[in-house]
Amino acid sequence: MIEAYIRSLVPDAHDRDDVLQETAKQVAVMFDQYDPERPFANWAVGIARLRVLECRNRRRREGKMFGGDMLNTVATAILEVQPEMSQRIAAMEQCVKKLKPRHRTLLDLRHTDDLDVTTIAERVGVKPNTISVALYKIRTKLAECIKRRVEAEDRGGGAS
Amino acid sequence: MAAYFSGVIGRAGSNRLADWINESEANACAFARFAIEHHALEHLLRVEKYGDLASLSQHEFLAADAANQGLTQRTELQWLSEMEDSVPVVPVVLQEQAKGLRANGCASSSGINSAAEQDASGRKRVIVIPRPLFWGGVAALLLIGFWMSWQFSPQAGGPIGGRGVAPDATPAPAPPPVVVATLEGQSDPAWADGESRAIGAQLIEGEYLLSQGTVRLRFSNGALVVVESPARFSLHSASMITLEEGQLVSHCDPEAQGFCVRTPYGDFIDLGTKFGVSVRPWKESQLHVFQGEVKTVVHRLDSGEAESRIVHTSEAVAIGPIHGQAIQPLANANPELFDTARRRVVASRNTGASMGEGLRDRQWLVVKLNQRVLDPPLPAVLFVPPTKEQLKHGPVSKLPEPIFLPNRPDQLCWIKPDPSLVSQDVETTAYTTSFDLEGYDASSARLDLGFNADNSVSAIRLNGQPIPVPDAPNAPNVSPYAQLNRVKIQEGFLPGRNQIEIVVTNAKPKARPTYTGLVAELSITAQPDWIAAPKERRLPN
The missing domain is CATH 2.60.120.260 (Galactose-binding domain-like)
Structure with a gap:
């Protein structure tokens, strides 16, 4: 969840790695100051927020990162939706396994190899728009699958 | 949103996305869900390596037909049709989704990926387009693509691809910095950015993290603010500061009336007074009025409506999540809470x-x-x-x-x-x-x-x-x-x-x-x- 928080506020991958690393280090260093009576996630997100803020200060001129007020807004929202997300992510794992191999490969190219749509299109020999639409539809199908599984679990039954 | 997570969004797009997130709690939660799911998917895919590029044959992706434009279009259409026979008209669906999010709030929304929502009758809100009209649909998508890609598209690149955001990918020229305050005094200050600011330094708009000490700022409109560390704050203008964490004491002469201290949970607007503000992240913001009057404005979580209250001399209030985002009166203004500012x-x-x-x-x-x-x-x-x-x-x-x-x-x-x-x-x-x-x-x-x-x-x-x-x-x-x-x-x-x-x-x-x-x-x-x-x-x- 901490990674998701950082991911949501630091668009640049290199900056993100730095912030994550600094946050992890800070959490380790300050762990003896952690009050076990308070939620760990809140505490850790608070540390991550400071690191994100520092990163934003460095990148202020570029204007690609959100303003400082967003740090709290997003943190509050992430902490709020977090309880419901574990079920959705578990469902996602099952749904990803059900994807066709070529669809999984496409997702892999996009998310694991971090290739942009144009590069993927060049490598597979189709237009970028085709890849975009395909990715969109894969994600839509994934979302529908997740929704079905969550609803089925909520009803107490299994999901296909 | 997809453009944002793909790192190809520019300043304008980022600002619009921020505005959309700030529009409602539901939007913020939708953004949070997208962030978590996006990250989880990336993590999952990295853990489960599904094969490599070699498994994607050129025939499968019809690269061999690339030289023949007509054939390519047909085969791409054919390729796409394997995904599903219908193409969702995204704007209609997503507008419906957005309405639902705004109306329902965090607890009831179903996630950012649910572009193909169901309507009240249980039917999918999708419109099936005859195949001859498909490319017309794609053209329409291109026209609306930019708007859609940053705001609602659940997939990186979005239905119109990364090219749709290309014009926005070039950062706009940074506006010239605006000096909004002067550093008038300080005591053992340490700034997180490592800069050493001397007395008399002019502070521009932006965010500051004071990790140690106390600083005294004179805003251009005359307001005097003492910020105590540790504090994170942003200077917005000659009459506005956002305190995200920490505490400050403000002294506004009549000419500085209207000076605003914004906190994550509400605004405190000076009406010619002396007051202290403290912000405890995740909990509350407190206002202590030592002299004069301060207007407190919050937006309630339940109704979304603004609520305001005038806080008078020696009165104090608290606002924030632990108070249900309502204005909670406290016993009395307590200057002792602002001990550092009093002594140094x-x-x-x-x-x-x-x-x-x-x-x-x-x-x-x-x-x-x-x-x-x-x-x-x-x-x-x-x-x-x-x-x-x-x-x-x-x-x-x-x-x-x-x-x-x-x-x-x-x-x-x-x-x-x-x-x-x-x-x-x-x-x-x-x-x-x-x-x-x-x-x-x-x-x-x-x-x-x-x-x-x-x-x-x-x-x-x-x-x-x-x-x-x-x-x-x-x-x-x-x-x-x-x-x-x-x-x-x-x-x-x-x-x-x-x-x-x-x-x-x-x-x-x-x-x-x-x-x-x-x-x-x-x-x-x-x-x-x-x-x-x-x-x-x-x-x-």
């Missing part, structure tokens, strides 16, 4: 710390040479103390190095009268510097002075009143010129402008050149008058 407000006047053109000290003036009063007084100038070699015939040359306290440019240096004014027979030089206690309780002021002089300090006066001069330092094996003599002054301060005078006596002229100079490290602390000693005296109404 600093001005400093180190000799040589503000050397201007010609190495003239703009803060230390020479007012008297021997019995001659200089009118107007003239700035002191940098004094480079003589070396051991230059003094080899004097008794001091037998002492270990350094003979003189070394000059530290911009921090602490020796000063002397302008050479054009000095003759061989100068015996006494009177230096003065002044500081302003306006806005502070003069009775609480403290002055710490460290000094040395060649040859010696014969008198110290605060506002004309003599201060006992301590004996010169006499540490063994250390030159008397290489250490600072210390004195603390705790009384004799006046409201407003104060002046301290240090008289230096030089050795009687000899045949060879003589040297004279002063080094002084001076700092003044005081309590802001609007919160000083609230228990002993009532604040004026």
Whole structure:
């Protein structure tokens, strides 16, 4: 969840790695100051927020990162939706396994190899728009699958 | 949103996305879900490597037909059709989704990926387009693509691909920085960005993280704000600060009315007053009004409507999640909560710390040479103390190095009268510097002075009143010129402008050149008058 928080506020991958690393280090260093009576996630997100803020200060001129007020807004929202997300992510794992191999490969190219749509299109020999639409539809199908599984679990039954 | 997570969004797109997120709690939660799911998917895919690029045959992706545009289009369409036979008209679906999110709030929304939502009758909100019209649909998608890609598309690149956001990928030229406040005073400050800001530094719009100490800011509209560390704040304009964490005390004269302190949970708008604000992340923001009135504005979570309340002298309120985002009255305003600001407000006047053109000290003036009063007084100038070699015939040359306290440019240096004014027979030089206690309780002021002089300090006066001069330092094996003599002054301060005078006596002229100079490290602390000693005296109404 901490990674998701950082991911949501630091668009640049290199900056993100730095912030994550600094946050992890800070959490380790300050762990003896952690009050076990308070939620760990809140505490850790608070540390991550400071690191994100520092990163934003460095990148202020570029204007690609959100303003400082967003740090709290997003943190509050992430902490709020977090309880419901574990079920959705578990469902996602099952749904990803059900994807066709070529669809999984496409997702892999996009998310694991971090290739942009144009590069993927060049490598597979189709237009970028085709890849975009395909990715969109894969994600839509994934979302529908997740929704079905969550609803089925909520009803107490299994999901296909 | 997809463009944002793909890192191809520009300043304008980022601002619009931020506006959308701020539009409602539901939007913020939708963004949070997208972030978590996006990250989880990336993580999952990395863990489960599904094969490699080699498994994607060129035939599967019809690259062999790329030279034939018509064939390529048909086969791409064919390829796409394997995904699903219908193509969702995204704007319709997503507008429906957005409405649902805004109406339902966090708890009931179904996630950002659910582009193909179901309507009330349970049917999917998708529109099936006949295949001959498909490419027309794609063209339409291209036209609306930019808007869609940053705001709602659940997939990186979105239905229209990354090219849809290309115009926005180039960062807009950064606007020129706007100075909104001046650093008027500070006490042991440390900034997270590592910068060392001197008194008088002009602060531009932006975010600041004060990890240590206290700073006193004067906004361009006249508002005075003391920020206590640790604090994170943003300067927005001459009349607005956002305090994200930490606490501050604000003093706004009538002309600064309307000064706004924004916190994560609500705004505090000055109506001509003195007040303190503290922000505890995840919990609440507190407002303590010491004098006058402050308008508190919050947006309730339940109704989304704004709620406001005027908070008067000696009253306090709290707002935030733990109060259901309603305005919660507290027992009384409590200045003790702002302890650091009460005890430590600093001005400093180190000799040589503000050397201007010609190495003239703009803060230390020479007012008297021997019995001659200089009118107007003239700035002191940098004094480079003589070396051991230059003094080899004097008794001091037998002492270990350094003979003189070394000059530290911009921090602490020796000063002397302008050479054009000095003759061989100068015996006494009177230096003065002044500081302003306006806005502070003069009775609480403290002055710490460290000094040395060649040859010696014969008198110290605060506002004309003599201060006992301590004996010169006499540490063994250390030159008397290489250490600072210390004195603390705790009384004799006046409201407003104060002046301290240090008289230096030089050795009687000899045949060879003589040297004279002063080094002084001076700092003044005081309590802001609007919160000083609230228990002993009532604040004026």
